[in-house]
Amino acid sequence: MRPFWLDQALQKDAGSAPPLEGETTADICIVGGGFTGLWTAIHLKRAQPHLAIVLVEADICGAGASGRNGGCVLSWSTKFFTLQRLFGEEEAIRLVKASEDAIAAIDTFCREQHIDAEFRRDGTLYTATSRAQVGSADAVIAALQARGICSFDHLTAAEVVSRAGSSKHLAGVYSPNAATVQPALLVRGLRRIALEMGVRLYENTPMRRLVQSSPPTVETSRGVVRAGKVVVAINAWMARQFPEFERTIAIVSSDMVITEPRPDLLAAIGLTNGVSVLDSRTFVHYYRTTCDGRIMLGKGGNTFSFGGRILPVFDAPSPYLSMLTDRLRQFFPSFAGVPIAASWNGPSDRSVTGIPFFGRLNGHPDIVYGLGYSGSGVGQSYLGGQILASLALDRDDAWTRSPLAKGPLGYFPPEPVRYIGSIVVRDAIRRKERAEDLGRKPWFFDAMLSKLADAAGKSDKM
Structure with a gap:
């Protein structure tokens, strides 16, 4: 069974590419057909259209986190203190600006390439749902304002309730620099564009082994790709393929429910645009509406895997269905009688810092990787594609010089x-x-x- 978003997207685009059979060669082989792999392919083709690029995907494009996330396209603004601590003042400011520019760039790309991904650039609300959460925005807002990079405004309590559609919110701040998207429609749209640009795609082609030779070789179930460069973009699956990454990420679920359509009820509570709403918990509740009048609500930090394993539960309906349904109906009492259309969950690759990291695998000059989006990869994967493209092309630019491209930023303790x-x-x-x-x-x-x-x-x- 496919997650709700992907099942919906496949009703519009069920195209599939054949698996790789035999040997082939390429200038660059990309492993992973999600947001990161596809954005990397597109950035590479835009930079050098003549490149021979092969992309191999273990399932179909979008089957991983890219086709099942909450669809909240957020910037790094709320990560400013972490960015500043890790990378320094100048780079933190640059990354905040770049992450906001990425949201606009994805919007423009979808319009120019006629990708109907239900991309709605209606901003985001960060709220307090208990007295203890009130004021948690103040320090980062002040820091962003002091540097002239703040897109957030404080709202009155009444404004928060009006924009969020729920009286459960006590306070909040709003930024217009955010969006929501049907993520599976986006990833399937990126797949189409990559094919049109000449990327050779092989689906149902899991990588069995990466031979770290010069040049490197990707061995699959029934074939081999010999490439000048290899880009590994498999995110949560990285620890399973490469034991050296086991302690760099923790695999944590994000669980979601979505209602049947009731646009009339949404209109009644004033929740009629694509704003995303996140509370200020450690493992946040987040929700947004859809173009056809549904509410989707999710929560991270539920199921933790041991040793970086991808558990069977990640491909099943959420075991937290009852908890999420209760929470949704607490936020929206008028939806108490509206059926839940689906629930699902998936693995999120949580890094120690909550920030992704990129680099060269074991220092190999021709193998690059990126992972650790920590549940915020929809917008950040656009930047991840830029970083990996620059690394693969051996550029000397702001991305290859960034501390983001120097490998893991910390390690978790060993198991257990x-x-x-x-x-x-x-x-x-x-x-x-x-x-x-x-x-x-x-x-x-x-x-x-x-x-x-x-x-x-x-x-x-x-």
Whole structure:
């Protein structure tokens, strides 16, 4: 069973490419047919149209995180303090600006290439849903304002309720520099454009081994690609393929539900555009509407995998259906009788800092990689494609010089410490935020454990 977005997209575009049979050659071989791999292919073709590019995908394009995420296209503005701490003032400012420019660039690309991905550039709301969350935006807003890069405005309580469509929100800030998109329609649109640009695509072609020779070789189930350069863009699947990445990411689920269409109810509560709404929890609730009048609500940080494994549950309906449904109906009481059309979840590649990282595999000059989007890859993968294209072309530019392109930015503890610690901290966060929802003071140890998540970069709350 395909996740809701992908199933919907395949009803419009069910095209498939054949698997690779036998040997072939290419200037560049890209492994992974999601946002990162496809944006990389497109950036490469735009830079050098003559390049012979082969892209191999284990399933079909969009079958991974790119076809099943929440479709919130966000910038790095809320990550400013983390960016500043990791990379310094100048690079942090550059990355915030670049991430906002990427949202506009995706919008323009969709319009120019006639990709009907339901891209709605209606901004984002970061809100407080408990008294403890109120004011969590103030420090980063002040920092962004001081540097002249702030796109956020504080709203009155009434404005927040009006824009968010729910009285559960007590305070909030709004930025116009964000969007929502039907992610599977976008990835399938990128697939079409890549094919039109001359990229040779092989689907249902899992990489079995990457021979780190010179030049490198990608071995698949029934074929071989000999390429001058290899780009590995498989994100959450990276730890399974390459043990050296096992401690650089944690595989965490993001779980979603979506209602049947009720545009009349959306109109009644004033939630008629494509704004995304995120609360200020460590593992946020996020929601947005769709063009046909549905509400989708999701929450991250539920299922943690051991040792970087991709669990079977990630390809099944969400085991948190009841919890998510209850939360959706708390936000929107008028939707209490509206059926849930589908639930799903998927693996998110959470880095230690919450920031993706890129580099050359084991220092190999002809093999580059990128991963660690931490649940925010819809917009950031456009930048990831730029970084990987620059690395593959051996350019000397702002992307190849960026600390983002120098490899992992930190490591998780080894197993089983990482897994046990993740569950202990997750449960502490849940208890802390449940107490705050009820207006109670959290238990001291729950508050202390929750701070560990923030210190490790598991969230940049606004």
